[in-house]
Amino acid sequence: MAPRKKRQHQADLEETSSTSKYFTKMVDDKSSTGNVSQFDPDLRLTATFYQKECIDLSRGLLGQNIIRTFDDGSQVCGKIVETEAYCGIEDDCCHSYNSRRTERTEAMFMSPGTLYVYTIYGMYSCMNISSSGDGCAVLIRALEPVSGLEQMQCARSQKNPSKPMKEKNLCNGPSKLCQALGISKETFNKQDLTSSQHIWLSGGEAVAPSEIGVSKRINLSADKGWVDKPLRFFIKNNPFVSVKSVK
DNA sequence: AGAGGGATCTTCT
């Protein structure tokens, strides 16, 4: 690796420590308990303390940059523009619902900042960040490409290299962004976002509450109790969000 | 823009 690149890498790592305070704080608060009633009128739900932490993380991650560094030293970067909160053992849309703790869901019960990456529909990956609370995690649903766009193009167009993907479509979906960033269950499940040398958060811009849109989550079974809860968060008017209007 | 179907296979019942 060239010296210049190395310095940049270390600078980014130092920035990581500022964003990892989310996760450190959560670990410190592990002993806290209690319910939070109507913590946010807009959300129209009553959350436990840990569910609130998960929602706060979902909102706080908006605007943060994800840096992905490959073994050859190359980097790609994307800004988080859409997330969903999965609120653990009481959330019947969550994989850890009813304390379902299996090999697959184990990462959701690990310390805040742990990545939960799983395979869906046999051919795609989804990436979550574990939050405080039993089985709570945040699904990363969309990124705005920031740098390394050619490399993302390459990763996203492998099946059809002759047809370059539009920039808007590189990372506007949970599995698209995993493809663009080269993230799979095999390589990243249970990895620690706050200490990994291959993926970390780098200081982005905080998003003002007035700029955060809220809706129900995407593509959940209609017969579940939590299906309509307002647990999806996105940057308003950002063209890289995956779904424009939710029914 | 939105609807519908096929691809594809791990996880859990």
Place this chain on the structure above:
DNA sequence: GAAGATCCCTCTC
């Protein structure tokens, strides 16, 4: 044996 936190292509409006 069926479901599933998806994507992409095609068809229609």
